[in-house]
Amino acid sequence: MLAKFKEKRAFFDYGLFFTMLILMAISTVMVYSASVWNGGDYANTSFFEKQLMFDAMAIVLFLFVSQINHEVFRGPVIRLLLYAITWLMLMATLFSAPLNGARAWLNFGIFLIQPIELCKFVLVVGLASYFDQKHKGKMDGVIGIVHHFIHRQIPATSPGRRILLSFSDWILIPMIVLLAPYAIIIRMQPDDGGLFILLLITAMILFAVGLPSGYIMLCVVTVPIIFLYAWNNFSDNQMQRIQASLNPFLDAEGKGYQLINSVISIAHGGLFGVGLGNSFQKYGYLPEPETDYIMSIISEELGFVGVLVVLGLLFFLMIQGAIIANRCVSLYSSMLALGISGIIFIQTCINIAAMSGLFPGTGVTLPFISYGGSSLLVMSTMLGVMANISMQNKYRMAYHKEVQTARSMSATSSLTKGGASVD
DSSP: OHHHHHHHHHHOOHHHHHHHHHHHHHHHHHHHHHHSEETTEETOOHHHHHHHHHHHHHHHHHHHHHTSOGGGGGSHHHHHHHHHHHHHHHHHHTTSOOBTTBOOOEEOSSSEEOHHHHHHHHHHHHHHHHHHHHHHTOOOHHHHHHHHHHHHHSOTTOTTHHHHHHHIIIIIIIIIIIIHHHHHHHHHTTOHHHHHHHHHHHHHHHHHTTOOHHHHHHHHHHHHHHHHHHHHTOOHHHHHHHHHHHOGGGGTTTTTHHHHHHHHHHHHHTTTOSOTTOOSTTTTTSSSTTTTTHHHHHHHHHHHHHHHHHHHHHHHHHHHHHHHHHHOSSHHHHHHHHHHHHHHHHHHHHHHHHHTTSSOOOOOOOTTTSSOHHHHHHHHHHHHHHHHHHHHHHHHHHHHHHHHHHHHHHHHHHHHHHHHHHO
């Protein structure tokens, strides 16, 4: 057992683990600083104490999941179970009390759970597994049943069979079977920011696995049409958010209030910031600064340099994810690692864009930094999965290196013996 532990420790991805710890440490300090004045309750520590609890749970989850073979998630029973649980959790949110205009949370007393955070991971698992099976030509589970059913419905003599099957495999099954059941419920909450992320995740994996150029051109044509349709069907609240991101001073005391104070925080911080704990905007000016707009407080207190450090750490995780994905021999493992790093990338970009006014505020958290349990726990779990993929890559590479070394030594030994016999 000791030898097995030492072997696992030798291949453990310390880079991912320590980067996560540094980000969580920054988050905990900044959550304390940002929430120290909560609705007039000075020296408030409730958010800080909960964040410490979430940190401990996140570390345990990362270490636990990193030791579980990531291949377990591709099993048809596990996939179906995860999908069913997350879908039922989403359904349950429709009967919960609204928070900030959306029914996107489940209240478990001591903390809130946002099911869509887990849905992101399950969607990546589903897409990675599906395209891996498609690549191998062997389907299983519910998706396999749907795949075979659709293929049987199209006559072998149909002139457009090849095109119909291609459309079914590349667009219909990923979009209708995997994405649509989530999207319908999320749209009813409504959580348009979460739905947008799921769409981007799906699109990213489609492009990564080699979406045919014909479908790429189709996307180029249809995306503007879909955008125009969505624009004409936005609610008044959504239109006000978009207008506030374009010009927050049109409604300075309403929808534009948070963005205006966020920009003031960024401008006030300058290059090196006003010092840790010295933010002015957190004293009732910037609403809920410890959540989606925590980077505004980081910008004010630690300046542009502090923001670069946080973004540098996050981009290190993304780059490592891409490197890990590139080293995989399995399409499933590769797409899983790429999907996880893609989630971090997408959420980081949207959060930074929202706090700076480049994108409407959608309630998207900054990975490993924003206050909250749902995002942190799911992110640490996904990073644990990525660490397991990295460990398996390192083990495989070390094994092949040992085999090559042994073969090289054997060949050298044979040559030496051969030379000795000739002499």
